[in-house]
Amino acid sequence: MDKQTAQNRIDELVELLNHHAYLYYVLDQNEIDDYEYDMLQRELRGLEEQFPELIRKDSPTQRVGGMALSSFEKVEHRVQMGSLQDVFSFDEVRAFFERVASQVSDPEFVVEPKIDGLSVSLMYQDSELTVGSTRGDGFVGEDVTANIKTIRSVPLKLKKELPLIEVRGEVYMPRNAFEKLVEEQEINGEQPFKNPRNAAAGSLRQKNSKVTAKRKLDIFCFNIQQIKGEELTSHKQSLDFIKELGFKTVPDYKKVKTYDEIISCIEEIGKNRFDLPFDIDGVVIKVDSFSQRELLGATAKVPKWAVAYKFPPEEKDTKLLDIEVNVGRTGVLTPVAVFEPIFLAGTSVSRATLHNQDFIIEKNISVGDIITVRKAGDIIPEVLSVSQKLSGDAHFVLPDRCPVCGGSVERIQDEAAIRCTNVECPAQLFRQLVHFASKGAMNIDGLGPQIVRQLLDSGLINGIADLYDLTAEKLLSLEGFKERSADNLIKAIDASKSNSLDRLLFGLGIRNIGAASAKLLCERFGGLDDIISATSEQIAEIDGFGDIMAASVYNAFRDEHLLSLVERLKARGVNTSYSKTRVDNRFEGKTFVLTGTLPTMKRDEAKELIEKYGGKASGSVSKKTSYVLAGEEAGSKLVKAQELGVPVISEEEFLKMME
Template sequence: MDLNEAKNRVDELTEIINRHNHAYYVLDNPTVDDYEYDMLMQELKKLEAEFPELASENSPTKRVGGTALNTFAKVPHRVQMGSLQDVFSFEQVKEFTEKCISELTSPVFIVEPKIDGLSVSLEYHDGEFFIGSTRGDGFTGEDVSANLKTIRSIPLKIDSSIPLLEVRGEVYMPRESFFKLVEKQELNDETPFKNPRNAAAGSLRQKSSKITAERKLDIFVFNIQQNEGKAVSSHKESLDYIKKLGFKTIPSYVPCTTYEQIEAEIKKIGENRATYPFDIDGVVIKVDDFNQRNIMGATSKYPKWAVAYKFPPEEKQTVLRSIEVNVGRTGAITPVAVFDPLLLAGTSVSRAVLHNQQFITDRDIRIGDTITVRKAGDIIPEVLNSVSHAEGSVPYTLPEVCPVCGTKAIHVDEESALRCPNTSCPAQLLKNIIHFASKPAMNIDGLGDAIVALLVDNRLITSAADLYDLTEAKLMTLDRFKEKSAGNLVKAIEASKSNTLDRLIFGLGIRNIGARAAVLLCEKFGSLDAIMNADVTEISSIDGFGDVMSQGVYEALREPHLVALIEKLRTHGLNFTYASSKKSNKLEGKVFVLTGTLPTLKRDEAKKIIEDMGGKVSSSVSKKTDYVVAGEEAGSKLTKAEELGIAILSEAELLAMTGE
């Protein structure tokens, strides 16, 4: 085959594959079986390998993702990617509608679901996908083109007669993809994403587009930002137009002319919320006609011609069937409500934490009660109250002994939590070792919950120190292990000996000492021996360490079982000294608050940059806050900072300040 023949076949294959992609990923109507599709793709890959000059950047073969990137380039938005004003009641929706009707002549409103995802811009030049970027601060985003190309429903080619088209869409993670990702993260002992929106944002900002491709993201396009093709005069007309071009548009966009119609459509969307295979967090109401939008105008923050109605937390009633009592890693005895399953915010819920005895007593929650349950922030199930008691019910009281080992439970100091004081309690042993091996602690690859449970059940380990006595021969006595898997785990355990001291401190599981507090201890004292020899006054001199934390560290490092564990770890050669990663004291004494989604940095990455420069990151805004670093969809923290006159920084300004 010569070059000309190859080009014709590449063009033909590209057109065929793109057509099949559109049918499968946009129309949800496959036109070819998987095998035939794979054969077409293999033929195209082979031709592109044989004739590299024919391998377009927008080839269907590029969908699988490429190599890792070091950074994302800045992309200025020629048309601002603004946000909408949120409203939370039908009264506010009515006020908005009536205002528009009073200022405009017979306005038509478009009502559409508000997808809970991440806003992006897709730009096409002469029909070719040119660049894709995040919303950022609305004026400047980040180039995530390589990652967006892995989303199969995004067309890489459209009508070539269109000189310029820029559309705005919402990247989201379907619930099915989200649940599979969380299952995989839990299996790998990774901290799972809390909801599909966070998962989508984190996946789109992966430095490697191969990882993004694995996450199975999708997109709905809902707006034209720039258009040098067909002239359109209304929102509905623009959506119909881009739908014909091959884009996956917002799933429904219904025209309404009265408030009553708008309210009915909002209720309809809310009732069908659980049937969508993706998360929505509200409904958007927009004036349809573009000329009328110009008449309405905008404030410095929001357009006056649109609002976003946010769903209130969904509350439902169910029957409490039982209360389970779990024992945590630190001995905390936690009651958990088990109730008849119900659907909340799109997922089935049958359990919720009841916190402690006081929580149960204050609400008079009894087994058999009809209770009210909701999802706080559409994520965490919680019991609000008891609606009615079952006949013959009695007040519930937590057991006086540990449900696992039978040791008498106690209250420590002023804590509301009940605790099992037996450090050899099987429940604590298992969870302590799981914590010790977890990613934020010793990060032992391959040592997940199930493996730890297997080792404990077979009495191969009775403490975290016993991990370092494991051999391939011992592991291969268990059915779960073969020579290769046993060898890999032994190597991973051995490698953990050289971890930084802060990981070990965190892994010891001292109450109230998280990963950051462990770093502060190490930076203050420099070695585990120095920490163990420090008194309460020395420990409390660390910024952020109060009396409870300081006393807790002092007492924990004198408990016989923990001292014995540390000495065993010492004999195995674990690292007991610390080399600080702090780069300077440039931000010493400065307090930062992070809010919203930053263009390129994860929250932990931004926090580390600040702390490496001596700064402190707080979770709440107060008069003591020096800077608020705000990203996309910053919420109440940004508002409070503006009210207090606190300096607001973008990610770029933070990086410039720190010299990163």
């Protein structure tokens, strides 16, 4: 085939395939079956391989993803990607309506579902997609163009010629795609995403766009940020227009005039929300006229011409069938309500935590009662109250012996938790081992919950120190282990022996001591023997410690079981000394607060760098904060920093400070 003939056929195939993709992914319509579509795409791919110089930017073959990126470039938004004021009651909606009606004449409103996803900008120049970026802090986002292109409902080329248009949309993960992803993650022993929104955010920020392409993301577009070549006067007109351009617009948007019509729309959307194949968390109400929006203006944070009504959590009554008592890693006895299954926020639930004995007493809960349950944030089931006292019994009382090992339990003064005192309790041991091997602690790659359970059930280990007696030969006796996987796990366990002492301290699971406080202990005292010998008063002198934390450390190392474990770990070559890793003092006296998701590093990595250069990482913003290091989806900490005038820096600026 000559080049011109190939060019003509490629153009024909691209137009045909994009037409059918638009019908399928945007309009949910089919004109040809999957096999025909695949054959056309195979023909196109073959021609492009033969004539790579003829590949078009809007070819559907360009959606599959390419080389992995090392980082995301910054994108400065020409038009701020702001947020909306949230309202939670119809009274607040009425107040918004009346305020608008008092300031502009005969206002009309557009009511639309609020998609629960990740906000993005799509920039088109000469009708071709040039940049896809995340919202970031509203002023600066990240370039995720390669990942945006993998979303089939995003047009690579518009249906009408325009010199420039920037459209805002919400990337989301459909519920069926989310369920399949979680199933795969559980099979692979990975930590599953908690909800579709987190899954969408994590998938869109993959460094390798081929991974994003497999996640089946979708998008709804709901706003024009800027445009050249077309005059638009209202929001509904703009939504109709971008639909004509080939965008998948936010569904079921309606123009209304009265307060009653607004409430009717909210109720209708709310009634059907759990039947949708995607998540929504509210309804957006916007003034339709652009000229009236200008008159209404905006505050420093939000426009005055729109609000987002957030749905209250759905509540239902059910019968409490049983109260199970679980034992956690630190020995805490946690009561769990088991009730008749109910359908809440789109899923069936039958269990919810009852927290502790005080919670049960406060709510007067006993088996047989009718309880009211809701999903906090539409995710975590929680018991609100007893709606009918049917049992006739007094409230449930936690047992005075551990339900797993039969050991005694105790309640420490000023604490709500009741704990099993037996540190060798099997329930605690499993969770202790999982925590010990976790990334924040000893970071033993490959030693996840399933392997820990397998090792315990087989009798190969009976405690933490036994991990260091394992051999590849012993592991090969377990189902699922091959020579390579056994060798890799043994290498990971051996490598953990040389970890910094603060990782070991955190891994030991001392109550009230996290990764940061473990490092402070090491900075103050050095080796583990010196920490063990320290008095409670000496520990309490550490900046950031209090009497409770100091008592936790002191009492922990008075326990003969823990001291015995320390000696066994020493005997197996686990590092118990500490070397300060400070590079220099350029950040001395400086306090950093981290917020949002950083482009290339995790927060723990950033904290480690701050401490290496003499600085301090804090969890809250105050006037004493030196810098706020902000990333993607930065929240209230960023807002507070701006209110207090605290300097806000990006990861790029932070890294330059260390050059």
